[in-house]
Amino acid sequence: MRCLWDCWPMRLTIKSGIAALLLSTGLFGAASAAPAQVADMPPAGEGPRGTSQAVLGAERYDAIGYAVPYDGGANPGAISAAHPTLPIGSFAEVTAIDSGKTILVVIAEQGLATPDRIIALSPGALQLLGRPEAAALGVRVRRVNPLGADQQALRDGRPASARIDAPAVLLAALRKRLPAPPRSVSTAMPRPPRASNAAVNLGAGAGYPVPGRAAAPSVRPATSRQGTGFFVQVAALSNGQRASDLANSLAGSVMAGGGLYRVRLGPFPDQASADRARADAVQRGFGDARIIHE
Incomplete structure (x- = not known):
């Protein structure tokens, strides 16, 4: 008797072929082969979030x-x-x-x-x-x-x-x-003294400040560029020389306070002038430039 599709030799051949196909694509046994995930901390992005969500399209932090x-x-x-x-x-x-x-x-x-x-x-x-x-x-x-x-x-x-x-x-x-507490920080560490508003001269190098440590660069008296009005802040740096160099390249000024040196353009007489200056700063690569009104 001729075997078409329903006899056991043909069923065995078909099943063997399907199994070989699954093995070749890596699908067969995937569920059982997946190792159990053991971690003492939830993956990044989990945790108390309320109505906040991770920023879509931005690098996760x-x-x-x-x-x-x-x-x-x-x-x-x-x-x-x-x-x-x-x-x-x-x-x-x-x-x-x-x-x-x-x-x-x-x-x-x-x-x-x-x-x-x-x-x-x-x-x-x-x-x-x-x-x-x-x-x-x-x-x-x-x-x-x-x-x-x-x-x-x-x-x-x-x-x-x-x-x-x-x-x-x-x-x-x-x-x-959580790593060990910072060695230089004690529970009695005072808040850093607030520096008076001043333009500073300081130099390439140094990154961002460690809050709790007051920077001690040499400072010079505030320049006549200080005043009231609209300013465009293009950067906030911890190194005064670096801030001063940047300010000189932009024809701006540097304001010191709280251990940071803020590079600013202005003052400008009105919002429209400040908007144009900010747009120019953004085109120069200072995407975080913002307008401050004093």
Whole structure:
């Protein structure tokens, strides 16, 4: 009797062929071959986020280390922070690893340059975390994209909506990843003295400052370019000479304060003039240039 499709030799041949095909494509046994994922910390991007989400299209930032204080710049009460790489005007979620308290901050300055000190928080941000006197606070920092209302609140100097505290199981995992406290920071470390507004002369080199250490470059009296009106801030650096060189190349000035040296253009008499100067600075490569009104 001739075998067509339903006899057992043909069924065996078909099954063997299908199995060989699955093996060759790597699909056969994929589920059983996948190793169990064991980790003492959730993958980057997980954790207390409330209504905040990771920034689409942006490089993910998720770090564990220590937050230190800085003076908060022009508005110490704002819920702001200084960070070495996150763009000025972006947002981050900060979780205190000791308590689980979580807040949102706006990045208002650029600073810091050590692996353990990953962010500097304004007095307003430290107060909101319940640690106004903290010299070095263990934190997790994630770049996020808050709701529009929260973004506007932070830009206006107000707190964003309350966040959900981190759960105990997550905090236990985060504590295992927290490095030893910075050696040079003690619980009694004073806030760095606020430098008077001055133009400075300082030189290539040096990166961002370590909040809590006051820079001590030579300074010269403020120039006549200081005054009121509209300014365009193109950079905030920790090295005065580098800031001075940049200011000279742009025909700008340098303002010192809080351990940072802000390179500014102006003053300009009106918003329109400042807008044109900012657009020119952006074309020159200073994408984070912003307008300040004093």
